[in-house]
Each structure stands twice: as C-alpha cells, then as structure tokens.
Amino acid sequence: MCYRFHADGHGEVIAEETELSDRYLGLHYPASDIPEPARKQFLLNRIRIIADVDAPISQLVPSAALDLSYSKLRAVSPIHLTYLRNMGVAATLVLPLVVDDTLWGLMVCHHSTPKLLSATELHSAELSSQVLELLLENILRAERDRQIIRTQELAYSFAHTETPTFELQDMAAKLAHHFAVDALAAFIDGVWHSLDNWTGDEVDLSMLHQKTHDDVFITDDISAVVGQNMGDDLVGCAFLSLDAQRNDYLVLGRKRFNNVVSWAGAPKKAVGFDKDGLPILEPRASFSRWEQTVASKSKPFSQTDHLALSVVLPSLRALLASKKAQRLADTASLMERAQTDLRNQLLNTARSASLGELAAAIAHELNQPLTSISNYVSASQLLLKNPDEDQKNSVIELMESAVTEAQRAGQIVHHLRNLMKPGFERKLEFDGNDMLEQAVRLALTSSRQGGVHLDLHLSPDAPSVYADKVQIEQVVFNLVRNAVEAMEGMEERRLAVTSKITDDENFEVSIEDTGAGIDPNILPYLFEPFRTSKSDGMGIGLSLCRSTIEDHHGRIWAAEIGDGTRFTFAIPLGQTEGGNEH
Amino acid sequence: MSTRKCVAIVDDDRSVLASTSVLLSALGYATSQHPSGEHFLEEADLDRIDCLVLDVRMPGISGLELQKELSDRDISIPIVFITAHGDIPMAVKAIRAGAADMIEKPFTQGELTESIEFSLRYRPFSGPNSMTRDAANERLDRLTKREREVFELVVLGETNKTIGRELEISPRTVDVHRKKLREKLGADRLADLIRLKQASG
Numbered sequence: 001m002c003y004r005f006h007a008d009g010h011g012e013v014i015a016e017e018t019e020l021s022d023r024y025l026g027l028h029y030p031a032s033d034i035p036e037p038a039r040k041q042f043l044l045n046r047i048r049i050i051a052d053v054d055a056p057i058s059q060l061v062p063s064a065a066l067d068l069s070y071s072k073l074r075a076v077s078p079i080h081l082t083y084l085r086n087m088g089v090a091a092t093l094v095l096p097l098v099v100d101d102t103l104w105g106l107m108v109c110h111h112s113t114p115k116l117l118s119a120t121e122l123h124s125a126e127l128s129s130q131v132l133e134l135l136l137e138n139i140l141r142a143e144r145d146r147q148i149i150r151t152q153e154l155a156y157s158f159a160h161t162e163t164p165t166f167e168l169q170d171m172a173a174k175l176a177h178h179f180a181v182d183a184l185a186a187f188i189d190g191v192w193h194s195l196d197n198w199t200g201d202e203v204d205l206s207m208l209h210q211k212t213h214d215d216v217f218i219t220d221d222i223s224a225v226v227g228q229n230m231g232d233d234l235v236g237c238a239f240l241s242l243d244a245q246r247n248d249y250l251v252l253g254r255k256r257f258n259n260v261v262s263w264a265g266a267p268k269k270a271v272g273f274d275k276d277g278l279p280i281l282e283p284r285a286s287f288s289r290w291e292q293t294v295a296s297k298s299k300p301f302s303q304t305d306h307l308a309l310s311v312v313l314p315s316l317r318a319l320l321a322s323k324k325a326q327r328l329a330d331t332a333s334l335m336e337r338a339q340t341d342l343r344n345q346l347l348n349t350a351r352s353a354s355l356g357e358l359a360a361a362i363a364h365e366l367n368q369p370l371t372s373i374s375n376y377v378s379a380s381q382l383l384l385k386n387p388d389e390d391q392k393n394s395v396i397e398l399m400e401s402a403v404t405e406a407q408r409a410g411q412i413v414h415h416l417r418n419l420m421k422p423g424f425e426r427k428l429e430f431d432g433n434d435m436l437e438q439a440v441r442l443a444l445t446s447s448r449q450g451g452v453h454l455d456l457h458l459s460p461d462a463p464s465v466y467a468d469k470v471q472i473e474q475v476v477f478n479l480v481r482n483a484v485e486a487m488e489g490m491e492e493r494r495l496a497v498t499s500k501i502t503d504d505e506n507f508e509v510s511i512e513d514t515g516a517g518i519d520p521n522i523l524p525y526l527f528e529p530f531r532t533s534k535s536d537g538m539g540i541g542l543s544l545c546r547s548t549i550e551d552h553h554g555r556i557w558a559a560e561i562g563d564g565t566r567f568t569f570a571i572p573l574g575q576t577e578g579g580n581e582h
Numbered sequence: 583m584s585t586r587k588c589v590a591i592v593d594d595d596r597s598v599l600a601s602t603s604v605l606l607s608a609l610g611y612a613t614s615q616h617p618s619g620e621h622f623l624e625e626a627d628l629d630r631i632d633c634l635v636l637d638v639r640m641p642g643i644s645g646l647e648l649q650k651e652l653s654d655r656d657i658s659i660p661i662v663f664i665t666a667h668g669d670i671p672m673a674v675k676a677i678r679a680g681a682a683d684m685i686e687k688p689f690t691q692g693e694l695t696e697s698i699e700f701s702l703r704y705r706p707f708s709g710p711n712s713m714t715r716d717a718a719n720e721r722l723d724r725l726t727k728r729e730r731e732v733f734e735l736v737v738l739g740e741t742n743k744t745i746g747r748e749l750e751i752s753p754r755t756v757d758v759h760r761k762k763l764r765e766k767l768g769a770d771r772l773a774d775l776i777r778l779k780q781a782s783g
Contacts, residue, residue, distance in 0.1 A: 364666060368595045368598050368687070370688040371598050371602075372595075372597040372600075373688075374689070375602050376601050376605075378605050378690070378691035379607075379608040382608040382609065398604065401600075401601065451642075451644040451646075451647055453642075
C-alpha cells in the first residue's frame with residue numbers, strides 16, 4: 001500500500017493492492033504510529049526490511065559505541081513488532097518516499113508469512129522506489145506550476161483591464177472563483193468593503209500584517225490566531241497586505257468544513273505502567289474503522305495557494321494604486337507613475353503568459369522519458385517473473401536505465417521550474433549556440449507540423465553570451481514558431497537558422513523561412529503590440545521579442561527575402577550591467 | 583527460420599527507441615531499431631518485418647511521410663503510430679491513410695502488445711475491416727442524435743473536454759456517450775471508429 005503523510009504528520013492509505021479481505025484504503029493513522037526516530041531512520045535508509053516479525057533478536061556486544069544508523073539488519077522497536085502482529089503481518093518491506101527532502105510517504109509491502117527477499121529483488125525494489133520518488137516529485141511540481149501559470153493568467157487579466165474604472169467587486173468575484181473561497185472583504189484607506197458574499201460584520205484583522213510571509217498569511221483556523229471568528233462560519237482565511245505602510249489588506253474567507261476522518265482504530269495509545277512506574281507504550285489491538293468529525297476548520301489553504309497569492313498580489317497592488325491615483329488625480333505626476341507601474345506590470349505578466357507556451361512545449365517533452373521509464377519497468381517485471389537467473393541480473397541494468405530516464409524527466413521539470421520563477425533578473429553567462437540549438441529544437445517539436453527541413457549554421461567559435469537566458473530562449477522560440485506557422489501548407493518548408501559573432505562584438509541570430517512573407521502594409525507596425533496577422537493569439541509575441549531584445553541593449557528587425565522572411569536579432573556579447581528593469 | 587514476429591521501431595528519441603526495443607524483446611518479439619525514417623528506408627530488411635511501430639513527429643521525414651512513401655512503393659507493412667498528447671488529429675490522418683492502429687505516449691505494455699497483435703491480424707483491404715458504405719451507415723443509424731454528435735467530434739480526435747465545451751455538456755457526460763457509442767458500434771478502438779467514419783462516406 002502507499003501511505004501518505006499529511007501536514008500535521010498523520011498518515012493516510014491512498015493506494016492499495018491486496019489479496020486479503022482486510023482493506024486499509026482510505027484509513028487514517030495517527031502521527032504517533034510512526035514516531036520521530038522512525039521517521040529520521042526513513043530519511044537515512046531508503047529501504048527497511050523485516051523478513052520475520054517473530055525472528056529472535058540477536059544482542060550485539062560492541063567494544064565501543066556503535067552507530068547502527070545505516071545498518072539494514074538493525075532490529076526494530078519491539079513496540080513496532082507488536083503493532084505488526086496485531087495487524088496480522090509476518091513480514092514487511094518499507095520503501096520511504098522522500099520528496100524535496102521531506103518524508104512524503106511510504107510504500108509498504110506486507111506479507112502474512114515470513115518472507116526473505118533476494119539481493120536482486122531488494123536492489124530492484126530500491127531502484128523502483130527511486131523512480132517513483134522522482135516521478136512523484138515531478139508530478140507535484142508540475143501540478144504546482146500549472147496552478148502558478150493559471151494564476152499568472154489571472155494576474156495578466158487584472159493588469160490588462162481595458163477600462164481603468166474597474167470595480168473592486170469584479171476583481172473580488174474573479175479572485176473568489178480562482179482560489180475557491182466563500183467570501184471576500186477588503187480594508188482600504190480606512191474603509192471596510194464587504195465584497196463577494198461577505199455578509200458578516202466588519203472585523204479588525206490588522207494584526208495579521210505582522211504574521212505575513214511574502215505579504216501573505218494563510219490559516220484554516222482563524223480563531224486560533226486572532227482569538228475570534230470572522231462571523232458567518234468563516235474560519236479559514238488568506239490575508240494579503242496591500243501596501244507597504246501595512247494599512248490596507250484583503251481577506252479571503254473559507255467556511256467551516258465538516259471533514260469526516262476514518263481512523264484505523266481509535267487514535268489513542270493504551271498506556272500502562274511498569275513496576276518502576278514508567279509508562280509502557282502498548283500499541284492498539286484493534287484497527288477497525290473509527291470515524292471522527294473535525295468541524296472547527298475550513299478546507300486548508302495549501303502552500304501552493306500561498307505562492308499563487310503572492311504571484312497575483314503585485315497586479316492587485318498595481319490596480320489599486322492606479323485606482324487610488326485616479327481618485328487623487330490632482331497631481332499629474334502621480335497618475336503618470338501609476339501608469340508606468342501598470343505598463344510594467346502588463347509587460348511582466350504578458351511575459352509570463354508567453355512563458356506559459358514555452359512551458360507547455362517543455363512539458364510535452366516529458367512524454368519521452370515517461371515512455372522510456374514505463375518500458376524499462378515493464379520489461380523488468382517480465383524478466384523478474386522469468387525463472388532464468390541470468391535474466392534476473394539484467395533487471396538491475398534496466399532499472400538503472402529507468403532511474404537515468406527519471407533523472408532526465410527531473411531535468412526537464414527543473415528547466416520548467418526555472419521558467420516559472422517570478423520575474424527577477426536572471427542574467428548569466430551561457431553558450432549562445434547551445435541555447436539556440438535547444439530552443440529551435442523545442443519550437444520545432446512543439447509545433448504541430450513535422451517535415452520542416454532545418455539548416456543550422458552555427459558560428460564556429462562558441463559565443464559566450466551574458467544575458468537572461470530564459471528570455472532570449474523565449475525570443476528564439478517565438479520566432480521559430482512564427483516561421484513554422486508562416487510555412488503552413490507550403491510545398492517547400494525550409495528553416496535556416498544562423499548564428500554569428502559580428503565585428504562589433506554582437507551575438508547575431510537570424511531565422512529565415514520559406515513562408516508566405518509579410519503583408520507590406522503590416523511591415524512598419526510589425527513589432528507594435530496587438531497587431532497580428534494571425535487569427536488566434538494576442539499579437540503581443542513580436543512586441544515582447546522587441547522589448548526583451550531592447551532590454552538587452554540589442555535590436556531586432558525583419559526583412560523580405562526572395563521567397564520568405566528573415567528575422568534577425570543582435571545582442572551585445574559580454575554585457576555585464578544595465579538592461580532589464582524588473 | 584525463427585517464428586518470432588519481427589517489429590521495427592522508428593523513433594528519433596534514442597531512449598524511447600532503446601527501451602521499447604528492450605520491452606518488446608522481453609515480450610518475445612524480434613526487433614530492429616531505427617532512429618529516423620531515412621534510416622528505416624535505407625537499412626530495414628523490409629521482407630522480414632511484420633509490423634512497424636512509428637513515431638508521428640520526427641525531424642526529417644515525418645511519420646506520415648514515411649507511411650506515404652511505403653504506400654507509394656506498394657509495401658504493406660501494418661503500422662502502429664505512436665503519438666504524443668495533442669497529436670491526435672495527426673494520428674487521425676494516419677488512420678485514414680491506412681495505418682492499423684495508434685497509441686498515445688506514454689503507453690503501457692498492455693496497450694503496446696494489444697496494438698501490435700491487432701495490427702498483425704489487420705488486413706486493410708479485405709475481411710471484416712473493410713466495410714461497405716451502407717453497412718457503415720446502418721451501424722451509425724443505431725446512435726441517438728447526441729451520440730452521433732459526440733461521434734463526429736471523437737473521430738476528429740477531440741478530447742472529452744473540448745467536445746463537452748462544444749456541445750455544452752460536461753466531460754463526464756461525454757465519456758458516458760463515448761462508451762455507449764463504442765458499445766453500439768462494436769468498435770473498441772479509436773482507429774476503428776475513424777475507419778467506420780471513413781467508410782460511411
């Protein structure tokens with residue numbers, strides 16, 4: 001079975017495969033069932049085997065202090081053995097699942113009779129759990145990144161409000177929907193606003209300003225924090241500091257949630273005392289379902305919610321700032337500053353939206369290692385069933401390949417995560433040709449059309465570029481995707497990508513297609529935002545490319561060539577300062 | 583001569599190529615590996631190959647182009663296409679052009695073997711696979727109006743989510759219709775549905 005730890009340390013069986021009638025699926029186990037020392041052990045040792053719970057324990061007589069932390073043969077606590085006997089288990093194999101350096105859960109295999117596994121079986125079990133861990137890590141991160149992308153889109157929609165006379169109420173409704181909250185209120189310039197569905201009275205929550213982390217505070221039990229509820233059964237709260245002076249704030253409330261937890265046995269240890277009066281820990285004998293209703297809390301806000309709230313916060317602030325500025329619009333400079341803020345916000349969020357597309361392409365790439373892992377693991381399964389010993393030995397090799405593939409998946413996800421880091425400057429030195437080749441390949445595989453012939457002419461000397469790699473990668477990605485789209489349905493589809501180091505120390509890249517060319521009417525406005533010749537898309541792609549390149553003190557231009565178009569950009573090679581205003 | 587069936591695999595991703603080959607060997611097939619369509623055309627022993635497992639999206643000759651090239655040369659090796667999520671419309675083209683079946687990456691061992699075994703039995707121009715226009719339409723007439731609407735979108739390779747949005751019903755409801763119509767049409771695989779659509783005119 002697969003056992004997952006919750007935030008408070010208690011565990012739940014989330015998957016199960018068994019031939020027995022006893023089912024544990026969906027049952028919760030109190031945190032004390034797996035005490036802290038055992039948890040520490042699971043972080044150190046990636047496998048724990050008890051081949052026979054009734055095997056006699058051998059005493060060691062060491063001549064000096066002996067550290068058995070890493071010993072796989074170390075006996076376990078007699079309490080744990082009693083616990084297992086009470087469950088009717090004679091042998092166990094436990095594979096801890098460690099994700100982001102914390103104990104996420106356990107893969108637990110039970111056997112009702114003693115069972116000794118061979119070294120090969122143990123080794124392949126260990127490797128399988130490594131694969132599982134890496135995949136799990138990737139899934140959890142991908143899930144989080146997906147939510148962040150969605151939030152960035154929301155932030156974009158705020159920053160992109162056409163009418164500057166937006167209403168607080170509209171924003172509140174969007175936020176309530178996005179974060180699945182029941183009610184919303186704001187405290188701005190000394191005035192309380194009951195927004196989306198907030199029917200209770202005004203509450204003073206200003207003390208929460210001090211508790212924020214990244215200007216956000218979350219709890220599923222507000223009375224435990226401020227000593228009172230927010231009324232109307234709202235017990236969960238996400239709190240956002242809206243200004244640097246710590247006056248204004250926004251509250252997102254969640255209602256009480258009746259959560260029925262099915263425990264495996266009443267979650268209390270039977271405690272007795274030995275003859276010296278010391279407590280005897282006695283594991284419970286019954287594991288039958290015992291239901292408890294927890295009714296004081298809301299559905300929890302997750303760490304991802306926390307992160308997502310801090311992502312959306314800057315555009316909320318920009319919006320409120322512009323609204324304030326409007327209200328106080330007696331000085332022109334204030335208005336101007338708010339508009340510049342808003343424009344910068346817009347640009348940043350547009351950048352994130354376009355990152356989303358690059359991210360989708362990279363996520364698509366994940367299918368390759370996932371397919372390979374699935375193949376290797378399936379092949380291992382088949383070989384393990386084969387009685388031939390030689391075949392069994394090759395299992396290790398296959399599982400190692402699976403681990404390598406899982407690591408490759410990990411690298412892809414790592415790349416993805418780098419893209420998601422919210423907008424501070426990420427300039428670094430990199431090989432321009434490497435970057436170019438990777439971005440072109442990614443754009444080609446992610447576009448729907450195959451059969452594009454690629455001519456890659458890279459400069460003979462590797463150009464060492466100092467720039468924001470992710471952003472330049474995005475520019476290449478956009479230009480190649482445009483080129484491929486321009487060649488859709490053409491007889492000849494040829495893409496020529498060239499890099500060179502110019503005499504004035506620029507890294508110059510040109511991308512030539514054999515596509516339909518550009519309408520001469522559009523050419524002068526090509527890099528202006530919201531001009532597009534395509535039926536879909538916002539028409540910000542090229543304007544984004546230009547702003548990125550100009551941020552790098554470079555330039556970008558387009559030219560008609562015989563049959564097709566050439567886009568070229570050039571950025572200074574060893575730039576070490578200036579640029580990007582984030 | 584060996585009685586083992588020989589499966590050729592063409593995929594530009596080296597590890598997918600190698601691992602698929604390892605898996606098929608463990609399942610008892612003989613395999614040959616080709617990192618590109620060009621490599622397959624130059625190196626493959628076409629007389630020995632019983633089935634071709636082919637990636638849709640590759641640089642150089644794409645999967646669809648290789649399929650066309652083989653058909654132009656009158657080589658009728660059954661083809662199982664491997665697609666990635668989002669490539670389904672391309673796979674629909676492939677089935678129309680006579681491919682036996684298609685599976686989506688990442689696929690399970692079961693899906694792969696089932697597809698290969700299906701393709702080994704598959705004869706494009708004879709037997710139960712070829713269907714007259716009338717027979718196809720007679721079967722499609724068994725569907726309700728809503729099932730027919732779902733069917734028309736399914737054979738375009740649309741997902742439950744997109745179909746749901748189009749027809750303004752929930753993806754779950756789409757799934758129920760999808761199962762029901764497969765049952766009524768006696769067609770388990772998407773490839774069969776596409777062929778049925780094609781036969782219907």
